Amino acid sequence: MLKATVYVTIKQSVLDPQGVAVQGALHSMGFSEVEKVRVGKYLELQLDTADRAEAEQRVKAMCEKLLANTVIEDYRYELV
Amino acid sequence: MLKATVYVTIKQSVLDPQGVAVQGALHSMGFSEVEKVRVGKYLELQLDTADRAEAEQRVKAMCEKLLANTVIEDYRYELV
Numbered sequence: 001m002l003k004a005t006v007y008v009t010i011k012q013s014v015l016d017p018q019g020v021a022v023q024g025a026l027h028s029m030g031f032s033e034v035e036k037v038r039v040g041k042y043l044e045l046q047l048d049t050a051d052r053a054e055a056e057q058r059v060k061a062m063c064e065k066l067l068a069n070t071v072i073e074d075y076r077y078e079l080v
Numbered sequence: 081m082l083k084a085t086v087y088v089t090i091k092q093s094v095l096d097p098q099g100v101a102v103q104g105a106l107h108s109m110g111f112s113e114v115e116k117v118r119v120g121k122y123l124e125l126q127l128d129t130a131d132r133a134e135a136e137q138r139v140k141a142m143c144e145k146l147l148a149n150t151v152i153e154d155y156r157y158e159l160v
Contacts, residue, residue, distance in 0.1 A: 035126040042087055042122035046115040
């Protein structure tokens with residue numbers, strides 16, 4: 001049993017409207033020190049496997065095929 | 081200038097329909113080793129402040145007031 005955590009973030013060159021909205025909301029609540037917000041996804045996967053090397057490859061494939069849109073998003077993952 | 085990363089996850093006792101959907105999609109793509117998926121949010125905040133202790137308090141307040149719904153979500157944050 002392995003646990004993988006996947007972080008999916010919007011590429012720096014791509015506009016993040018959700019982040020802009022969150023920043024606007026924080027400003028209007030008085031948190032004026034917030035200069036920039038980027039919103040991404042955080043996934044925890046529980047994997048029924050003990051083979052770490054294989055799991056790493058499989059998680060990479062999941063990210064490429066489903067979890068991230070690699071045109072506009074970056075991803076990184078960790079096995080714990 | 082400090083950077084804060086905030087992780088917002090759905091509480092273990094709360095159903096995560098998005099995670100169930102992602103798991104179903106992964107299964108149908110042949111990733112049958114995926115036993116459980118939980119989907120959360122990942123935020124990067126850029127803060128215009130140098131006071132670490134104050135920033136920590138402020139980020140906590142942002143989480144409590146806006147970024148997380150503490151009834152159904154947990155949050156944690158790091159300053160980097």
